Amino acid sequence: MASEVVRPSDAELLQAQADIWRLSLSYLTPLSLKCAVVLGIPRAIYRHGGAASAAELITALSLPSAKLPFLRRLLRLLAASGVFTVDRQSTEEERYRISPVSYLLVEGIPHEDHMNHTSFVLTCTSSRYIEPAIGLAEWFRKDTATSPFEELHGATLFHESMGSLDADFHDMASDALDTHDNFGVEMALREFRDLFEGIQSMTYCCGNFGDDKGARAIAKAFPHIKCTVLAPPKIIAAKPADGVKINYVEGDMFSFIPPAQTVVLKVLDGFGDCRGSRPQPQWHPRPSMPGTLPWTCRVRRSDEPSIHLRPLRRRPRCSRSGRQTIQQQGGAGQARAV
Structure with missing residues (x-):
């Protein structure tokens, strides 16, 4: 030919x-x-x-x-x-x-919204982070299902196994994750304030690698919202005593979500912490990208009886403005991420 x-x-x-x-x-x-x-x-x-x-x-x-x-x-x-x-x-x-x-x-800029991003830069440019990419061709030749990072280091990013291998890198990466997850939350709450005005109750699902800082910011900005945080024991044990009214429930969002008018899901790394004995979810949210909100929302009708995780029918997309926005549709109490 x-x-x-x-x-x-x-x-x-x-x-x-x-x-x-x-x-x-x-x-x-x-x-x-x-x-x-x-x-x-x-x-x-x-x-x-x-x-x-x-x-x-x-x-x-x-x-x-x-x-x-x-x-x-x-x-x-x-x-x-x-x-x-x-x-x-x-x-x-x-x-x-x-x-x-x-x-x-x-670092040290005296503004409540400021978060230093040096840990993010140093994590992404560290040898531990770059070396798996250097050996990517060799990884493709191996009959393995583990990620390039795990294959090379024998540990999982953000997991305790990484802390045992390299405590300094693990602490830096965890700080970078905290910056990525929580930067811009207060700014987003100011810009999308009207979205939260009509909400009376909210369940905030942290996930194993997340934290409750987003929930605390929402509860502080909108004290009329009855906020429940579904979190692992380590987050509940470390909750600060700052007077913010939040009800903590220990649990796993893949098994049960406390009922509320609004459910906020923190999406990280394609739910990379759902491996092992946990059932794989039937929906596949994308990780938030830099410049977008670090969480997605789904607002259910208040009369919906189900309190278990329901699959999202569409993946969240980034709008042309570079932000992940919430758009009302259908009827009262419904929304979708666009």
């Missing part, structure tokens, strides 16, 4: 070569971000009034002066990636300013 592959044009081949360069070298961007976080560049720029030149950063970070030209290259790469903004003036050296991205990499 004659080949049906048509030779690309010269322009397409030149563009393809550029794309190969870009794809092959794109790892330099996250590793450069890691370098900036480890050196403390976002913090140094923030403490310098929000803007600093490379020479000023050399002094502030106590780096050897011989590294100045290399630091300039690093800053230019990160500025091109949106980590910093840059002021270019003909008479002065370029000054790099804090952008929204680097703002999230500064």
Whole structure:
């Protein structure tokens, strides 16, 4: 059979070569971000009034002066990636300013909504996280059903087995998970406040790797809602005594969910903690993506008798605005994630 592959044009081949360069070298961007976080560049720029030149950063970070030209290259790469903004003036050296991205990499900012994301960056760029991807081709050749991470390390991410293997990495990854799960909850509650105004009762399902911080934020913002948290014993034992009115119920959402007008499911890693002896669910929610709400909602009719988990007929999708929103449909007391 004659080949049906048509030779690309010269322009397409030149563009393809550029794309190969870009794809092959794109790892330099996250590793450069890691370098900036480890050196403390976002913090140094923030403490310098929000803007600093490379020479000023050399002094502030106590780096050897011989590294100045290399630091300039690093800053230019990160500025091109949106980590910093840059002021270019003909008479002065370029000054790099804090952008929204680097703002999230500064610890100690006195704002109630601020969460430092350095643990997220350091987890995703750690050798433990990257090495499974380096050996991905070899993993595909093995007749195994375990993930590349588990196959290489013999432990599960966010699980106690990882804590036994590498306690420092486990603590950092857990902090990154906490940041991913809970950042933006208060902002979402402000933006979607009208969604919660008519709700009288809510069951918040944490899952084995989640926490109750989202539920506590909802209960604090909307004290009229009767909030029940379905959680494992470790979360119930660690509940803070801050006066927020929440009823805790120990249990597993794959077996039972306390009845309520609204059920909030924290979705993480495709429910990777449902392996083993637990029955596989018949529905498959996607993990929340960066920039979206870290949980999905389903509002049931108050007269529905079932108190067991009901399958969602559609997977949650991200709207074009990059947020996961709730849209009323059907009748009173019903909603779907879109």
